[in-house]
Amino acid sequence: MNAKTTKKWLIGLLSLTLGLTLLGCKDQSTTSDVIIDPEAIIPAITYPDLVYFQGDGFSVTYQDLYEEIKINDGLNQLLMMIDEDLLATQIASVTSSEIAEKIKELTYGTTDDTVISDMTPEEKAEAERLYLENLRILGFQENPESYLRLVIARENFAINQMSLAENEEESWYIGPQAIAKYYEENMEPDLRTIKIRFTSEPDARNIMESLNLVGRSDGFLYRYTGTKPINEVTRFDETNTVKLTNDEVIVAFIQMYNLVYGDYRTLLEETATISELEANPDLVVEYATINAFNPNLTKFLYQSLGTLSESEANPESSLFYTYVPAKYYGSKDTSYYMICNLSKTVKADTTDFDGDEAALKALIGADLYEKIEQTIIDTNLKSTGFVSARLVEFRNTHDFQLLDYYLAIDYQSVDSEYEMEGDGHATTVATYDEESITADQLLTYAMNQNAPLYLLYASQLKALQAAYYDDVYCPNPTACQVDYT
Numbered sequence: 001m002n003a004k005t006t007k008k009w010l011i012g013l014l015s016l017t018l019g020l021t022l023l024g025c026k027d028q029s030t031t032s033d034v035i036i037d038p039e040a041i042i043p044a045i046t047y048p049d050l051v052y053f054q055g056d057g058f059s060v061t062y063q064d065l066y067e068e069i070k071i072n073d074g075l076n077q078l079l080m081m082i083d084e085d086l087l088a089t090q091i092a093s094v095t096s097s098e099i100a101e102k103i104k105e106l107t108y109g110t111t112d113d114t115v116i117s118d119m120t121p122e123e124k125a126e127a128e129r130l131y132l133e134n135l136r137i138l139g140f141q142e143n144p145e146s147y148l149r150l151v152i153a154r155e156n157f158a159i160n161q162m163s164l165a166e167n168e169e170e171s172w173y174i175g176p177q178a179i180a181k182y183y184e185e186n187m188e189p190d191l192r193t194i195k196i197r198f199t200s201e202p203d204a205r206n207i208m209e210s211l212n213l214v215g216r217s218d219g220f221l222y223r224y225t226g227t228k229p230i231n232e233v234t235r236f237d238e239t240n241t242v243k244l245t246n247d248e249v250i251v252a253f254i255q256m257y258n259l260v261y262g263d264y265r266t267l268l269e270e271t272a273t274i275s276e277l278e279a280n281p282d283l284v285v286e287y288a289t290i291n292a293f294n295p296n297l298t299k300f301l302y303q304s305l306g307t308l309s310e311s312e313a314n315p316e317s318s319l320f321y322t323y324v325p326a327k328y329y330g331s332k333d334t335s336y337y338m339i340c341n342l343s344k345t346v347k348a349d350t351t352d353f354d355g356d357e358a359a360l361k362a363l364i365g366a367d368l369y370e371k372i373e374q375t376i377i378d379t380n381l382k383s384t385g386f387v388s389a390r391l392v393e394f395r396n397t398h399d400f401q402l403l404d405y406y407l408a409i410d411y412q413s414v415d416s417e418y419e420m421e422g423d424g425h426a427t428t429v430a431t432y433d434e435e436s437i438t439a440d441q442l443l444t445y446a447m448n449q450n451a452p453l454y455l456l457y458a459s460q461l462k463a464l465q466a467a468y469y470d471d472v473y474c475p476n477p478t479a480c481q482v483d484y485t
Helices: 002-013 061-084 087-091 096-108 114-117 121-138 144-162 176-187 203-212 246-260 272-280 288-291 293-305 308-313 358-364 366-382 386-397 405-411 439-473
Strands: 050-056 060-061 191-198 214-215 222-225 241-243 336-344 426-434 433-437
Touching: 050 222, 050 439, 060 061, 060 439, 061 144, 061 386, 061 405, 061 426, 061 439, 087 121, 087 144, 096 114, 096 121, 096 144, 121 272, 121 293, 121 439, 144 366, 144 386, 176 222, 176 358, 176 366, 191 203, 191 246, 191 272, 203 214, 203 246, 203 336, 222 246, 246 308, 246 336, 272 336, 288 293, 293 336, 308 336, 358 366, 366 386, 426 439, 433 439
Parallel strands: none
Antiparallel strands: 050 060, 191 336, 214 222, 222 241, 426 433
16 A cells, blocks of 8 residues: 555545444344453453454454544543433433534534624634534534533533532532522622713713813812803803702713713603613613623722712712713723712622522522522533532442443543452443443444544554555565664
8 A cells, every 4th residue: 555545545534434344244243151251450342353444454453443442532432321321311301402502502612692693704614613523523423412412411410419408518509598698799789870981081071061061179060050161161160150969960961871872772861760760771780791891990880989879868978970081991991981870779688598599589589599590500510520520429329330440540530539449350341230331332332423533543553554664664575674672
């Protein structure tokens, strides 16, 4: 086989399907009554020397394939076999919508349609190509649903573990007490505010001047009453300005808001009541959202600036509005703002909460309860090894045992405390409950998943040796000697 032929053969090997014609008896059972030393540490397949594939000058045996499977992802294939059995109920319960969301996540790295729509056509195409390539390597390109169902079932099992009372002492538990604690430590109330964003300070001052609004050094907002054009006035004092009342401040901010946002938001009615303004979704600020955008602006909104409701209850409280345009430096934000805080949602006291789910939902609201619950779930699922750790615990409850020394060593990367019991077995690689998995069964399962890839792994070195060995090591056809020193 020359180099060109070898290259073509290797490329062609990638496209082999599971319908590949095999040497040997196709329908022959892989079970056998052959007696093998029961003290053997490494389980063996029944027909190691049977030829699976005959190439040009080389052959691949079942033993070659089995060794490549074990080296590359034998443990992964074994755990898939076991989990497909133990999680059969969860797998059957996976919905088509869950599968669609998982495909989206595995393809684009997110399930957020807005983020996906912002990707360029080239970025989308590359993400989709990599997704299909990964499926091909895993052996699920032709039937990805079975793989996705197992992935989702594993995650759903881990999610279910988070809410079981028996796990309430775990840091990843998501019962009412855990949600109450998260609420107390991480949640800030929503804010109702007329927040006006300007691209520059001159733009903001032009809007204010158009409404004869002036911020004076005492920290309050005034209306200019002089006769001279406002942009020509160099000094503002009690002779040419009038301090605005709280009601007039609200109207002034409504007017500024309408001038800035009138082209793409619903206008605010100048006669709107405070309750009507507070009910307007455009005026609601979520703490987490704005804090992710600009922490400095968030700190000012929540800590430095008061609210109208607080001011009316206590006139000596912090001012509830800004009187001049200001900038709150953030890595993503260079804008100037005028802000008028109306009110904050009252934060419930969940310190030392010991009630049930219904009681906590009544206290903080069902929507917020479920939002926090999902946040904790997402955080846990993203934690390295979380799902894997829950599956390790699950398999342990089913008396999972490995009887292959090398697979047991590999499993320690999944369960660092795992130690193989006994000396192994001649043919069985693993047991759980009353079930056992033989080396033959592991080989069959893995080959059904991705025979072409394993054949490629097992063939590439042999193909290269067949093509080039004599040229490299045997320049004299009558004397072929290799010195490895």
